[in-house]
Amino acid sequence: MVKSIAVSLNRPRFCSSATWSSSAITFADNSTVGDVPNAIFVNTNDSVIALNTQSRLIIIWLNGTNNSKVQNITGSTNPRSLFIGANNALYVNNDNKGVSRWIENISENLLTGEVCFDLFIDDTNNSLYCSLKFQHKVIKRSLNSSDDQVLIVAGTGCPGFISNMLNLPHGIFIDENFNLYIADSLNNRIQMFYSGQLNGITVVGKDAPGTIILNNPSDIVLDADRNIFIVDTSNDRIVGSTSTGFQCIVGCLGYGTDDKHLAYPLSMAFDSAGNIFVVDHSNSRIQKFFLSSNSCGKYQHSD
Numbered sequence: 095m096v097k098s099i100a101v102s103l104n105r106p107r108f109c110s111s112a113t114w115s116s117s118a119i120t121f122a123d124n125s126t127v128g129d130v131p132n133a134i135f136v137n138t139n140d141s142v143i144a145l146n147t148q149s150r151l152i153i154i155w156l157n158g159t160n161n162s163k164v165q166n167i168t169g170s171t172n173p174r175s176l177f178i179g180a181n182n183a184l185y186v187n188n189d190n191k192g193v194s195r196w197i198e199n200i201s202e203n204l205l206t207g208e209v210c211f212d213l214f215i216d217d218t219n220n221s222l223y224c225s226l227k228f229q230h231k232v233i234k235r236s237l238n239s240s241d242d243q244v245l246i247v248a249g250t251g252c253p254g255f256i257s258n259m260l261n262l263p264h265g266i267f268i269d270e271n272f273n274l275y276i277a278d279s280l281n282n283r284i285q286m287f288y289s290g291q292l293n294g295i296t297v298v299g300k301d302a303p304g305t306i307i308l309n310n311p312s313d314i315v316l317d318a319d320r321n322i323f324i325v326d327t328s329n330d331r332i333v334g335s336t337s338t339g340f341q342c343i344v345g346c347l348g349y350g351t352d353d354k355h356l357a358y359p360l361s362m363a364f365d366s367a368g369n370i371f372v373v374d375h376s377n378s379r380i381q382k383f384f385l386s387s388n389s390c391g392k393y394q395h396s397d
Contacts, residue, residue, distance in 0.1 A: 098270035100217040102137055102179055106368040107318040110337030113386045114344050114370060117353040121371060124378035126153055126162060131373050133212075134380060136363040137178045142371065144380060145173045145186070152176070152186065152196075158365070165199070175225075179215040185222065187213060193222065205235055206242055212265045212313070216272065223247070225266045225276070230259070232266055232276060248274055248287050248294060255281055257293040265313035265361070269320060277311040277324065284314055284324060298322060298340065306333055306340035313361045323362065325372070330356045332372060332383075344370060344383045351377055 121142070122131075128148035135143045140158035145151070150173060152165040172189040179185060184196040185204070193205035193213065210224035220237040224244075231249030235242065249260040261280035268274055272289040275297070283299030299308040310328035317323065323334040323343065331345035345356035357376035364370060368385040 098218065099268060099272065100180060102177075102215070102217065104136055104138055104140075104364040104366050105316060105318045106364050106366065108321070108368060108385075109387075111387065112336075112368070114383045115386050116344065116346070118344070118372070118381035118383045119353070120379050121382040122153070122162075122380040127378070127380060129378045131375060131378065131380065132360050133173075133175050134361050134363050134371055134373050135176055135178050136365050136371055137182075138366060140365050141178075142363075142365075142380075143176060143178060143184070144373070145176060147173055152184065165196075175210050175213045177213040177215050180217040183215075185213050185215055187211075187224070193224065204237065204242075205244070208233070211263075214266050214268050216268055219272075223266055223268060223274070225263050227262050227264055227279075230254075230261060230263065232260070232263060232274065246292075248276055248285070248292065253280070257295070260285065264311070265325065267314050267316055269316055275314050275316065275322070277314045279310050279312060279327075282308045282310065284308070284311060284322065298324060298335075304339060308333075312359075315362060315364065317364070323370075325359050325362050327358055327360060330358065332356075332359065332362060332370065344372070353381075356381065 128146040130147050133145045142155040144153045155162045175187045177185045187193050187210040192208045194201045211227040212225040214223040222235045224233050230253045233244040234247045235244045253261040260278050263276045264279045265277035274287040276285045278285045283296045285294035286297045287294045296302045298305045311324050312327040313325035315323045321335045326333050330349045332343045334343045356374050359372050360375045361373040370383040372381045374381045
């Protein structure tokens, strides 16, 4: 029997005709998340977790409520990414400290000195994945080990466009078969690496016919049916795969500041109902786009 990743983030199931509201509500503005928000996570209990980079705080909205609480990121200079794993373990990357794991306000360092622009935790194999954007690679560290030994799982460390190379990789996602998806930002594509393979396949973007043109993609999420949703950063929109191919989902009017527009979005997450949360970076806010129509039901998983 093939093992699959224990799910700690929402992967809803959508109908082919699913749509989202064109107008968003502002879930959090700069008074909460600061002027340069960059990361968000929504767990299966619908708790929303975001980073206030300026104040070096973790902002937490528990179980879908509007009431937030804060937690200081001790010693941080510029927190960049986060992930919630099993037992509500919170993983945060701090520029000067690497990756820390927080459990009930007690932290431990896991990956010293690395600047991870995105994190993904495989709780099944107890492994941490880190996107090293300016080193043009993605690394993996076993959390069963007490040392910082890492394995390169994608990229060579040099920028490039061929199948085993990356250029400023940002967002990462691991599917239930342990395949790795990467938002290969400067190559304007999404690369997929089969588990254990160092040569990737372009599944969206440049040189992937029949998909969509991307411009500096920064994040990627898969739904329950492995449909791909992408933060298309420099096009100021979210795109996704549908029954008719890839198309814009929200933010389809280009750069702007009102409730129908996004400005340099960086990260996205689904809640359990299929609503989309977007870190609208240049507008200094988190936007929530509600699922308008869907009859396929909520994604269910077994541990």
